[in-house]
Amino acid sequence: MQVKQYRSQFIQELSSIYDAAEAESFFYLILETKKQLKRIDLALQPDLTFTEEEIQDWNLIFEQLKKEIPLQYLLGKTQFYGLEFEVNENVLIPRQETEELVDWIIESQKSKVPIAIGRSRKLRILDIGTGSGCIAISLAKNIPNAQVFAIDVSEKALATAQKNAVKNAVNVTFIHKNILETADLGKEFDIIVSNPPYVRNLEKEEIRKNVLDYEPHLALFVEDDNALVFYRKIAELAQKNLSPSGQLYFEINQYLGKEMIEMLEKMNFKNIELRKDIYGNDRMTKSSV
Structure with missing residues (x-):
């Protein structure tokens, strides 16, 4: 079968579940992963064909996509801040909004004299609730003078994060810890960043099936009253x-920007900034002690 013919069928059938643009993006992500071909390659070689074995492989992924299993889990990897990360059912799939948080931190460091200048140690960064390690690893890759630490309550998530650190050739110290049961972090840090669970149970109806049914609830949800x-x-x-x-730095629930600012003010944090994401939602805060 010609690849372009399979493409048409793939997008048409998935468009009943996903919008056509998303279904098309799925096709090209799989094409690049499975055959190392980009959209332009297919345009330049319209007569490319799939073998029977390849069609069977694609059909397996197609059937799982119809069940709304996230494509990133099916492929076992995703891109974040220009790096490749292994992902599985033990970690959240990194989001574009979190890339914006990482970029804010990196740009803030570029625009000022590094905090740790004049000290005998490197800039210390702590990522709390690291999951796949996407924040910690991206910061370690892009802030050369940083010593990066990362905490998670899930040992399986930490195992994935460790693989991702090796894959991306960075050194991150991973720590198994329940942050809610932690009295002291044991070190002084120059940057603490967290994208913790923040979706309230009352917001579950807004969550798509591919997230609600397949991504780890431990990393997503909090009680409505807390x-x-x-x-x-x-x-x-x-x-x-x-x-x-x-x-x-925090990534936050888009509906709780006001509450976040009030909490930080009551706790006497200074220089509090609330920033919107690319979609115009309140999404991240920055403050200092």
Whole structure:
């Protein structure tokens, strides 16, 4: 079968579940992973064909996509901040909004004299709730003078993050710890960053099936009446463990920007900034002690 013919059938049938543009993006992601071909390659070689074995392989992925299993899990990998990350059912699939948070941190470091200049140690960064390690690893890759640490409650997530650190040739110290049961971080950090669970149960109806049914709930949801539980605890630890000129960054629930600012103000954080994501939603904060 010609690849372009299979493409038409693939997009047409999946368009009943996903929109056509998303279905098309799936096709080209699989094409690049399976055959190392890009969209332009197919345009330049319209007579390319699939073998029977390749069609069987594609059909297997196609049937799983119809069940709304995330494509990133099916392929076992995804891209984040220009790097490749292994992903599986033990970790959240990294989002574009989180790339924006990483970019904010990196750009903030470029625009000022590094915090750790004049000290005997490197810039210390801590990522709390690291999951796949996407934040910690991207920061380690892009901030040369950084010593990066990362915490997660899930040992399986940490195993995935460790593989991703090796894959991307960076050194990150991974720590198995339940942050809600942590009294002190044990070190002084110049940057603490976290993208903790923040989706309230009342928001589940807004969550797509491919997220709700397949991504780890431990990393997603919080109780409706205690939605800021992770932020409050991390902020308390930051009060003890941030360096005098250190910064605290959060990715946040888009509906709780006002509440986040109020919490940080009540805890006497300074220089509080609330930033929107590319979609115009309140998505991240930056503050200092």
